[in-house]
Amino acid sequence: xxxxxxxxxxxxxxxxxxxxxxxxxxxxxxxxxxxxxxxxxxxxxxxxxxxxxxxxxxxxxxxxxxxxxxxxxxxxxxxxxxxxxxxxxxxxxxxxxxxxxxxxxxxxxxxxxxxxxxxxxxxxxxxxxxxxxxxxxxxxxxxxxxxxxxxxxxxxxxxxxxxxxxxxxxxxxxxxxxxxxxxxxxxxxxxxxxxxxxxxxxxxxxxxxxxxxxxxxxxxxxxxxxxxxxxxxxxxxxxxxxxxxxxxxxxxxxxxxxxxxxxxxxxxxxxxxxxxxxxxxxxxxxxxxxxxxxxxxxxxxxxx
Amino acid sequence: xxxxxxxxxxxxxxxxxxxxxxxxxxxxxxxxxxxxxxxxxxxxxxxxxxxxxxxxxxxxxxxxxxxxxxxxxxxxxxxxxxxxxxxxxxxxxxxxxxxxxxxxxxxxxxxxxxxxxxxxxxxxxxxxxxxxxxxxxxxxxxxxxxxxxxxxxxxxxxxxxxxxxxxxxxxxxxxxxxxxxxxxxxxxxxxxxxxxxxxxxxxxxxxxxxxxxxxxxxxxxxxxxxxxxxxxxxxxxxxxxxxxxxxxxxxxxxxxxx
Amino acid sequence: xxxxxxxxxxxxxxxxxxxxxxxxxxxxxxxxxxxxxxxxxxxxxxxxxxxxxxxxxxxxxxxxxxxxxxxxxxxxxxxxxxxxxxxxxxxxxxxxxxxxxxxxxxxxxxxxxxxxxxxxxxxxxxxxxxxxxxxxxxxxxxxxxxxxxxxxxxxxxxxxxxxxxxxxxxxxxxxxxxxxxxxxxxxxxxxxxxxxxxxxxxxxxxxxxxxxxxxxxxxxxxxxxxxxxxxxxxxxxxxxxxxxxxxxxxxxxxxxxxxxxxxxxxxxxxxxxxxxxxxxxxxxxxxxxxxxxxxxxxxxxxxxxxxxxxxxxxxx
Numbered sequence: 001x002x003x004x005x006x007x008x009x010x011x012x013x014x015x016x017x018x019x020x021x022x023x024x025x026x027x028x029x030x031x032x033x034x035x036x037x038x039x040x041x042x043x044x045x046x047x048x049x050x051x052x053x054x055x056x057x058x059x060x061x062x063x064x065x066x067x068x069x070x071x072x073x074x075x076x077x078x079x080x081x082x083x084x085x086x087x088x089x090x091x092x093x094x095x096x097x098x099x100x101x102x103x104x105x106x107x108x109x110x111x112x113x114x115x116x117x118x119x120x121x122x123x124x125x126x127x128x129x130x131x132x133x134x135x136x137x138x139x140x141x142x143x144x145x146x147x148x149x150x151x152x153x154x155x156x157x158x159x160x161x162x163x164x165x166x167x168x169x170x171x172x173x174x175x176x177x178x179x180x181x182x183x184x185x186x187x188x189x190x191x192x193x194x195x196x197x198x199x200x201x202x203x204x205x206x207x208x209x210x211x212x213x214x215x216x217x218x219x220x221x222x223x224x225x226x227x228x229x230x231x232x233x234x235x236x237x238x239x240x241x242x243x244x245x246x247x248x249x250x251x252x253x254x255x256x257x258x259x260x261x262x263x264x265x266x267x268x269x270x271x272x273x274x275x276x277x278x279x280x281x282x283x284x285x286x287x288x289x290x291x292x293x294x295x296x297x298x299x300x301x302x303x304x
Numbered sequence: 305x306x307x308x309x310x311x312x313x314x315x316x317x318x319x320x321x322x323x324x325x326x327x328x329x330x331x332x333x334x335x336x337x338x339x340x341x342x343x344x345x346x347x348x349x350x351x352x353x354x355x356x357x358x359x360x361x362x363x364x365x366x367x368x369x370x371x372x373x374x375x376x377x378x379x380x381x382x383x384x385x386x387x388x389x390x391x392x393x394x395x396x397x398x399x400x401x402x403x404x405x406x407x408x409x410x411x412x413x414x415x416x417x418x419x420x421x422x423x424x425x426x427x428x429x430x431x432x433x434x435x436x437x438x439x440x441x442x443x444x445x446x447x448x449x450x451x452x453x454x455x456x457x458x459x460x461x462x463x464x465x466x467x468x469x470x471x472x473x474x475x476x477x478x479x480x481x482x483x484x485x486x487x488x489x490x491x492x493x494x495x496x497x498x499x500x501x502x503x504x505x506x507x508x509x510x511x512x513x514x515x516x517x518x519x520x521x522x523x524x525x526x527x528x529x530x531x532x533x534x535x536x537x538x539x540x541x542x543x544x545x546x547x548x549x550x551x552x553x554x555x556x557x558x559x560x561x562x
Numbered sequence: 563x564x565x566x567x568x569x570x571x572x573x574x575x576x577x578x579x580x581x582x583x584x585x586x587x588x589x590x591x592x593x594x595x596x597x598x599x600x601x602x603x604x605x606x607x608x609x610x611x612x613x614x615x616x617x618x619x620x621x622x623x624x625x626x627x628x629x630x631x632x633x634x635x636x637x638x639x640x641x642x643x644x645x646x647x648x649x650x651x652x653x654x655x656x657x658x659x660x661x662x663x664x665x666x667x668x669x670x671x672x673x674x675x676x677x678x679x680x681x682x683x684x685x686x687x688x689x690x691x692x693x694x695x696x697x698x699x700x701x702x703x704x705x706x707x708x709x710x711x712x713x714x715x716x717x718x719x720x721x722x723x724x725x726x727x728x729x730x731x732x733x734x735x736x737x738x739x740x741x742x743x744x745x746x747x748x749x750x751x752x753x754x755x756x757x758x759x760x761x762x763x764x765x766x767x768x769x770x771x772x773x774x775x776x777x778x779x780x781x782x783x784x785x786x787x788x789x790x791x792x793x794x795x796x797x798x799x800x801x802x803x804x805x806x807x808x809x810x811x812x813x814x815x816x817x818x819x820x821x822x823x824x825x826x827x828x829x830x831x832x833x834x835x836x837x838x839x840x841x842x843x844x845x846x847x848x849x850x851x852x853x854x855x856x857x858x859x860x861x862x863x864x865x866x867x868x869x870x871x872x873x874x875x876x877x878x
Binding site for chain 3: 354356375376377378380381385386388392393394395396397401404405406408409410411413414415418419420421425428429432468472
């Protein structure tokens with residue numbers, strides 16, 4: 001393959017990886033934007049999304065098969081279930097901690113994450129489960145580069161989800177309330193906005209986007225595992241920071257950018273796939289040190 | 305001689321000019337004040353002086369050295385101490401421990417010395433304790449030394465903050481609304497304390513205050529700002545008769561009543 | 563329960579009573595090997611090992627109030643330093659300890675230096691990323707033995723006497739744990755310890771009092787790293803084999819769990835936490851893969867209902 005083909009192939013790989021990152025990053029950024037909480041359990045919601053989708057699909061496949069129809073239905077089910085779980089987590093674990101010291105709430109979030117992945121581990125015995133679907137490997141040949149239909153559909157649907165989210169946040173009253181709460185919670189309360197409800201809604205949306213990404217990842221990679229949320233949680237956080245944490249377009253941009261960076265990064269001599277994670281964590285650390293506000297984040301008052 | 309000299313200080317964030325071209329001086333050994341209506345930018349000026357904000361323009365000279373862009377702890381080390389508008393004590397620690405924090409920058413025992421409890425380290429600990437007890441005695445709180453700071457009455461907590469600031473052995477003491485939340489008697493004591501600090505410890509004092517009565521009683525020089533700009537400067541009498549001040553400050557109070 | 567801990571707290575107030583308890587406990591710890599099986603010794607050695615690790619992390623989390631999710635990395639640096647130096651270069655074990663101290667301190671400086679001015683949640687993520695980087699590097703390099711790690715690390719000798727039985731290591735780790743307690747205690751009750759507490763309670767006020775918050779945090783970070791590094795050295799020679807999987811994220815979380823469980827910032831609490839960490843799975847062997855789940859649930863409950871941990875808080 002020529003250099004051009006390699007680059008094109010990596011572009012395709014980067015886009016699909018990036019759209020997963022972006023979907024998960026959105027949840028991070030939304031929750032962070034609204035209550036300034038780093039939800040460590042977010043990556044685990046992605047993992048749970050994949051498992052719920054897996055269970056739903058194994059039931060549904062008897063009726064509607066495990067082609068696209070089954071996948072879409074189980075994705076919707078998974079999004080609802082995990083979204084509700086996200087709200088539940090917020091109610092049980094985060095609401096009582098909001099006035100506690102920052103360290104306590106971080107550790108609580110970590111504990112929630114541990115409960116989720118250890119729970120799944122206990123139930124699956126730590127095994128990989130095969131996420132079998134009826135999708136074939138047909139696709140489009142672009143020069144020497146081959147892109148499967150699945151890949152295109154996945155990238156397309158995550159873009160669709162992001163557009164819907166963007167419209168929701170910017171064109172509806174609920175979205176306006178969300179943005180208002182992110183700026184000043186107390187003022188919103190005085191204005192008669194039901195702040196708790198909006199925060200719960202934010203958790204719901206964020207969690208269900210992660211679940212959607214989880215189901216897509218299961219479909220794409222064909223296997224799921226209790227620890228699959230850990231690395232992507234970290235990566236998605238990186239993506240959210242690249243874009244500017246708290247910014248929704250930033251999370252989308254950051255996710256795609258990180259996906260592309262990783263895809264191309266692995267092509268640089270001496271940075272093989274085994275160094276891929278070091279590469280992106282390295283980016284994260286450098287970014288946090290030198291530009292913690294990211295690309296689209298707001299600059300705060302410069303404090304010494 | 306001017307201990308503190310502020311020249312054309314400017315601060316803006318997100319396009320909002322909080323402080324505009326502000327200049328004033330604080331003479332060594334004096335008691336000076338900065339006043340202005342709510343939201344005039346007084347605390348922002350303090351935060352620039354103490355290094356918590358980085359000014360966007362201008363220069364601040366303290367004790368003949370420029371302190372712009374220096375970190376807060378460096379500025380404290382150079383001899384400028386502050387109190388906070390809302391109490392910022394180390395709540396779960398004892399009163400004495402709170403005051404000992406001020407001595408941190410005047411002592412130097414490191415981890416190795418602390419683990420080995422060297423003679424120098426033990427001597428230093430004793431010195432810290434002794435000096436901090438002197439500070440507590442100065443503000444009249446020696447009896448409360450072992451109590452947890454947050455269990456003290458509000459007025460006493462304020463005094464712990466003072467003792468803590470004094471323990472840094474400052475040349476200049478910045479007080480951010482020292483009278484806020486105090487009753488009439490406590491305000492009288494406060495005035496005495498301010499004078500005592502200046503006269504007995506020869507520490508220069510610069511304060512921000514809302515309470516005009518208090519400011520007029522203690523300060524020798526008053527700077528008035530409104531919307532981040534200096535509108536008047538002078539002694540108590542001059543300020544009281546300045547029409548601009550009356551308009552900005554007193555006029556506003558009438559509005560509030562009405 | 564509350565009543566009991568109150569009376570106990572009251573009784574423990576005088577220095578004399580506390581010293582008495584400590585001596586009794588130390589004597590029991592010293593005598594354990596006389597009357598126990600190899601299995602018990604193995605478990606207890608593990609306890610002392612985790613006491614040291616938890617006390618090290620406690621300096622970072624409990625004293626300075628910084629969440630470190632990559633603590634296993636420092637432990638790994640220590641273990642690999644000893645492993646590499648002894649097996650590739652034939653260096654005497656005891657000489658590798660100062661090298662490991664330097665290496666882990668440098669690792670602490672390297673990661674802490676630029677990142678300690680960050681907000682606490684960013685710092686947590688950075689340390690997590692750093693922990694993963696160290697593990698991946700260990701897995702990918704040749705000198706660290708790749709994914710299979712280092713094997714056949716030589717057991718150390720002291721004055722011609724080789725440490726090769728579990729009872730030897732029991733005493734080594736007990737000594738380390740006592741040393742860790744001693745250092746922690748002295749640090750906590752010093753100018754440094756107070757500075758950590760000031761920064762933990764109110765960073766701005768601490769800075770206004772002339773405390774360099776970044777430097778103070780960096781001290782905590784580096785000292786914590788050294789604890790982990792030294793524990794790693796001894797871990798390497800006790801196990802004679804180390805692999806990258808020992809230093810996974812779960813290891814860091816486990817150590818953190820010990821600190822949180824007993825009570826952050828309190829030495830007896832952290833020791834109890836380390837005990838619980840090691841003994842719990844031994845007692846409830848039947849739990850199998852549910853072990854970590856139970857731990858996680860316990861940690862969540864502790865954070866929600868008793869964030870100060872098992873050990874009671876100091877009363878005024």
